[in-house]
Amino acid sequence: MADETRPGDGFLSRDDTGDERLARGKAQLARITGRSGEEVMAALADVAPDFARYIFEFGYGDIYSRPGLDxxxxxxxxxxxxxxxxxxxxxxxxxxxxxxxxxxxxxxxxxxxxxxxxxxxxxxxxxxxxxxxxxxxxxxxxxxxxxxx
The missing domain is CATH 1.20.1290.10 (AhpD-like)
Known part of the structure; x- marks a missing residue:
């Protein structure tokens, strides 16, 4: 049976798509800041839309969503x-x-x-x-x- 999680994290599936990470990141950002983050995406839309997505996917969808620290x-x-x-x-x-x-x-x-x-x-x-x-x-x-x- 294949391991369903990344080594050491016990939480995120290897099969998470970018869309799932994005959705998790947006939800986590809203929980933390009380805002949707749409203003960040809009502010970067014309210069670096991928960067905004990385903030949500990696920063909030992966890192801020990890177990281990509240x-x-x-x-x-x-x-x-x-x-x-x-x-x-x-x-x-x-x-x-x-x-x-x-x-x-x-x-x-x-x-x-x-x-x-x-x-x-x-x-x-x-x-x-x-x-x-x-x-x-x-x-x-x-x-x-x-x-x-």
């Missing part, structure tokens, strides 16, 4: 990685909001960013804290303040 943990790890990049403020803004959507508290986001000062440097952490402040303020203005953890 979405809260995955999003805090994503925030940490983006802080370390130091040049992805737009993505950091989206993923801080997504971390909050997936159960991370405001304090957990702040602590994750502060921890990255050791690895990414104080300027990167400081920039990220300003992005977090912007996300927190927007949520408060919209009537959805982040949890205080």
């Amino acid at each position: 979405l809260r943990t995955r999003l805090l790890a994503t925030v940490a990685g983006l802080v370390c990049l130091g040049h992805a403020q737009r993505e950091l803004e989206v993923h801080i909001g997504s971390a909050l959507n997936c159960g991370a508290s405001r304090q957990e986001v702040i602590e994750t960013i502060m921890q990255m000062a050791l690895y990414a440097g104080f300027p990167a952490a400081l920039d990220a804290l300003f992005v977090a402040r912007k996300v927190f303020a927007a949520r408060e203005e919209a009537g959805t303040p982040p949890a205080q953890g």
